[in-house]
Amino acid sequence: MRKVGLGAVGVAMVIGAAACGSSSSGGAASPGGGSTNPKATVVLGTTDTIVSADPAGSYDLPSWTLQYNVYQTLLQVPPGTSDIAASAANCDFKGKTTYVCNLVPGQAFSNGDPVTADDVVFSFNRVIAINSPNGPASLFAPMKSVTASGNTVTFTLKAPDATWPDVLTTAAASIVDQKVFPAKKLLADDKVVGSGPYQLSSYTPNQLAEFTPNPHYGGSAKLNNSKFVVKYEQDASTLVSDAQSGQVDIAYRTLSPTQLSALESSNGLSLAKGAGIEIRYLVFNQKLQPGDTAAQKLAIRKAAAQVIDRASIASSAYRDTVTPLYSIIPQGLNGATEALKTEYGAAPDVTKAKAALEAAGVTTPVPLTLWYNVNHYNDADLATELMRQLNASGLFKVKLQTAEWATYDKAALTDTYGAFLFGWFPDYPDADDYTGPFFPCKTAFLNDHYCNPKVDQLISAEQASTSESERNQIFAQMQTLLAQDVPLIPIWQGGQVAAVRDGVTGVEDTLDPAYDFRFWLVGKS
Amino acid sequence: MASSTTGSLRRYLVTRLLLVIPMVFILLTIVFILMRVAPGDPIQASVGAHLSPAQLAVREHQAGFDKPLLVQYFNYLGQVFTGNFGTAITDHQPVTQVITRNGGATLELTLAAMLVAVLVGIPLGLLAGRMRDTWIDVSSRLFGIVIYAAPVFFLGLLAQELFGRKLGWLPTSSQASVLTQLDIKPHTHLLILDAVIDGKWGALPDLLKHLVLPAAVLGLTISGVVIRLVRVNVIQTLRGDYIEAARARGIGERGVVVRHALRNALVPIVTITGLQAALLMSGAVLTEQTFNWPGIGNRLVFYLEARDYTAVQGIVTAFTLAVVVISLLIDVINAWIDPRVRY
Numbered sequence: 001m002r003k004v005g006l007g008a009v010g011v012a013m014v015i016g017a018a019a020c021g022s023s024s025s026g027g028a029a030s031p032g033g034g035s036t037n038p039k040a041t042v043v044l045g046t047t048d049t050i051v052s053a054d055p056a057g058s059y060d061l062p063s064w065t066l067q068y069n070v071y072q073t074l075l076q077v078p079p080g081t082s083d084i085a086a087s088a089a090n091c092d093f094k095g096k097t098t099y100v101c102n103l104v105p106g107q108a109f110s111n112g113d114p115v116t117a118d119d120v121v122f123s124f125n126r127v128i129a130i131n132s133p134n135g136p137a138s139l140f141a142p143m144k145s146v147t148a149s150g151n152t153v154t155f156t157l158k159a160p161d162a163t164w165p166d167v168l169t170t171a172a173a174s175i176v177d178q179k180v181f182p183a184k185k186l187l188a189d190d191k192v193v194g195s196g197p198y199q200l201s202s203y204t205p206n207q208l209a210e211f212t213p214n215p216h217y218g219g220s221a222k223l224n225n226s227k228f229v230v231k232y233e234q235d236a237s238t239l240v241s242d243a244q245s246g247q248v249d250i251a252y253r254t255l256s257p258t259q260l261s262a263l264e265s266s267n268g269l270s271l272a273k274g275a276g277i278e279i280r281y282l283v284f285n286q287k288l289q290p291g292d293t294a295a296q297k298l299a300i301r302k303a304a305a306q307v308i309d310r311a312s313i314a315s316s317a318y319r320d321t322v323t324p325l326y327s328i329i330p331q332g333l334n335g336a337t338e339a340l341k342t343e344y345g346a347a348p349d350v351t352k353a354k355a356a357l358e359a360a361g362v363t364t365p366v367p368l369t370l371w372y373n374v375n376h377y378n379d380a381d382l383a384t385e386l387m388r389q390l391n392a393s394g395l396f397k398v399k400l401q402t403a404e405w406a407t408y409d410k411a412a413l414t415d416t417y418g419a420f421l422f423g424w425f426p427d428y429p430d431a432d433d434y435t436g437p438f439f440p441c442k443t444a445f446l447n448d449h450y451c452n453p454k455v456d457q458l459i460s461a462e463q464a465s466t467s468e469s470e471r472n473q474i475f476a477q478m479q480t481l482l483a484q485d486v487p488l489i490p491i492w493q494g495g496q497v498a499a500v501r502d503g504v505t506g507v508e509d510t511l512d513p514a515y516d517f518r519f520w521l522v523g524k525s
Numbered sequence: 526m527a528s529s530t531t532g533s534l535r536r537y538l539v540t541r542l543l544l545v546i547p548m549v550f551i552l553l554t555i556v557f558i559l560m561r562v563a564p565g566d567p568i569q570a571s572v573g574a575h576l577s578p579a580q581l582a583v584r585e586h587q588a589g590f591d592k593p594l595l596v597q598y599f600n601y602l603g604q605v606f607t608g609n610f611g612t613a614i615t616d617h618q619p620v621t622q623v624i625t626r627n628g629g630a631t632l633e634l635t636l637a638a639m640l641v642a643v644l645v646g647i648p649l650g651l652l653a654g655r656m657r658d659t660w661i662d663v664s665s666r667l668f669g670i671v672i673y674a675a676p677v678f679f680l681g682l683l684a685q686e687l688f689g690r691k692l693g694w695l696p697t698s699s700q701a702s703v704l705t706q707l708d709i710k711p712h713t714h715l716l717i718l719d720a721v722i723d724g725k726w727g728a729l730p731d732l733l734k735h736l737v738l739p740a741a742v743l744g745l746t747i748s749g750v751v752i753r754l755v756r757v758n759v760i761q762t763l764r765g766d767y768i769e770a771a772r773a774r775g776i777g778e779r780g781v782v783v784r785h786a787l788r789n790a791l792v793p794i795v796t797i798t799g800l801q802a803a804l805l806m807s808g809a810v811l812t813e814q815t816f817n818w819p820g821i822g823n824r825l826v827f828y829l830e831a832r833d834y835t836a837v838q839g840i841v842t843a844f845t846l847a848v849v850v851i852s853l854l855i856d857v858i859n860a861w862i863d864p865r866v867r868y
Contacts, residue, residue: 041704043703049615052616057617133584133585133587134614134615138580186617189617204706204711204819205616205623205626206616206819207706207819208703208707210707231703233817234698234817234823238698238699241685241689241690241697242699245696247696247699247702375830403564404565404830405565405830406564406565406830406831406832407564407565410564410565445580
């Protein structure tokens, strides 16, 4: 449910640099054969916008990026994996609805206060109590209560939920100091205190954030720099300019394929690429989409799925910075299949699409108004290519319409658009994050009027199961059903790309589906 | 006679001050209505993409956006009159802090731009007026018209391309380089002044380099007006009898123009240049966008896109008050200088 900030237009990017260097401090080996300078200052430029440095006040990737480096969570996703590991605690289920965490001793906030189980309980209750309009309280909906006893934190869940450990890896679950943070309101950004590897030394909103090592940090991360600075840029063209002039060492999010090409050909810069699980998809509002009957509407959706050429979209609209997506669950996550490829084939097939429409008695070409957005998703090229492909099939007559984000978002989710493009950015790298919010009949956020009780059951079943193999089977069944019903058509899965100045190491180590940019991994040789 | 004049001026000032109240009130109302009429709302724009309608409704209720418009309106007016502009919805920043912090950057830019406008506009206007209908006059007028008509962002892009990218002489964005900015402790939020206060002399070259392009672009745009104003006023002044008298007294032409013509021509110029404050602020919005200058206009655009009612209302109110106060001051000066200006 995490959103990318308003400035997050275009393809998602993961930075992958040339480094696979170890994380040891004091001159870690770099892949270029040199060693990292532990006293280096690294400057990262981004078009991100921080909503809040207080974990209770934000639910967006830019703010979470800051928080991942300033606060600790109970659990974490180690670099390069989508596994869950201990961070500030060792945790496990003790029964279906009881999750127990034992704090790792020796953790302290940057002001010297020790991290206690009471701090953890305070942190969770505070997020719920504040329930900020921009906050992540909804992520804690599965939690019934949280209690502390000695060094132990016990979460009681309302129902069995296999994704609870994933929630604990998110910045929403950051541990805050109860002596510093007010219980009922947000703390000012420049006053925040965490127990993560860095402290926020200075912060000028929307301009600069300066991170220096937390002198009391008791975790396992080893810092490859002595200062990390984030420069918040107004737009991507400024970011490009600053990367080319050397004002920033890393240009991370969000750059268009054209801008990435320009940076790749610039002196002293190279592109780092990594896996990403941001997705883009085409939604049909089943109340408003073309078609007189449910059967006709289904046929129209299937025909569209049959004629869309994802590979062509990836190459022509995105210069292969994205990959074709054949399921709502992106590749790389446990349980992902390519159900739409199985159902409709990898290549477009107009004949089959035409047959499906004829069988349902649909008159062609089907008029279709396709809505897209540019100031949040930057989907102009995608929409144009989709229109070209659908019209070229002779089965559709597509008209494009666009709206700015503030209008688009609301209209799309409130029965205004029959067909529209939307994107998804993960809260955590688990397949449930790509199904649970989308398809339950009563709580689907898309409000697209899709309801399949069987899919509902499967979602409940995978959420209740802690067996990976069982969950994978359930997800496979679900994806097959979704490919047959096609409530939405997955189009692409975004990789992450960034421009990195020569001599900067460790960036690619942090570019993984967790979308946790770990500042401490980055150094300079 | 003297008391009558004083009374008249006092009456004028009181009337002028009273007129400020409905002016501000109308502007605040217009801003409030425009924000509500615009499609979209801040909660939806900020977090709506992935929340169910029910969750959104809860959040809109928490923010008070489900209250009747009149209630919201009077809450807003109440906040303004108590000097509390609230907290931005999108980034939780107190709006007063946004105005102070980013307003400092805008003030720095506008002051520098005004300096450029005066330094370019007055000499060119003076020359054009003095050498009327010569090639210098025609060139100055042409320059004034073209530069005034050219969009600020277009001039900015050209300047960035030439001086930033092609020649590499000047930075094309931001108020300072990263490390310089980190080194300066903000007191006034005018970084140059802050650097001087703290004796960070080493930072000044970097700060000035960053200021040159945006200030030059905005200042040159405004200079178009100044050139024409100075020219017209100098021409009119040079026709005056006292100029002829000065010449007859054997004062050199340079002295006549600079000491007599320009000095007298400056009165209306200063007045009208002051009134350019509103133009300067609107120009600053575009200039800040072009040069990634962290000013108040830049933030206004951001908050507008996010439909952040609270922040936009606060910033526009601050803009409004600034323009109203400047206009008031100009009117007062005008009335003080020219006894004919009375209600």
